[in-house]
Amino acid sequence: MVIICQLFAAKSPLRFSELERRIDDINQKMLIQQLKQLEKDGIIERTVYPQVPPKVEYHLTQMGIALGPSMEALIDWAFLRREQLIQEDKEE
Template sequence: MVTDQPRTVFGDPYRADCPTRRILDRIGDRWTVLIVGVLSDGDARFSQLLRRIDGISQKMLTQTLRGLERDGLVRRTVYPEVPPRVEYALTEAGRTLCEPLHALQDWAIAHLDDITASQEAHDDGLGVGGVR
């Protein structure tokens, strides 16, 4: 059977139609990285996440948590109390993200001075290595 439509290649995030692209978009999002980082220390309530992650809005925290829950990376547990208590935790799949995301965080910290110097040189019109 021959078709005119290109075949979807799974596992190729460089193709726009590959589902892995959406997964990379999710785990590469800055809010996801920070939420997973907080939850790697243990379960947290919405208000705890909001206080811990400086600069995130309630709307963005809600959207990101919903997406992470949908993707099976975060579990939302509602406790039958008055008022209801809701906690968020990493699932087993979510916990597997901790090591690579911590490695990225460590890399960013280790290279902060070099990157900042490069940005300043670039912004000053010098380019990399002081040459333009």
């Protein structure tokens, strides 16, 4: 989800190194695995440019963009739940 959120926020393709910088506490191996899975699932697309050094960018596919409203609803729910938990802690 974090990768998808970063690609939504960027509103343009991101290179691997940019994604790595934007995502806290992720190692290269895990990021590579997640990107491969998202590509396999049709959520993101990987574009390789024929240059030296190689340039690779990632962007959301139409299927990935279609996740936007659902992700926004989930994020809204998470914030509401967090506020609820904070309020419950204050009441204890």
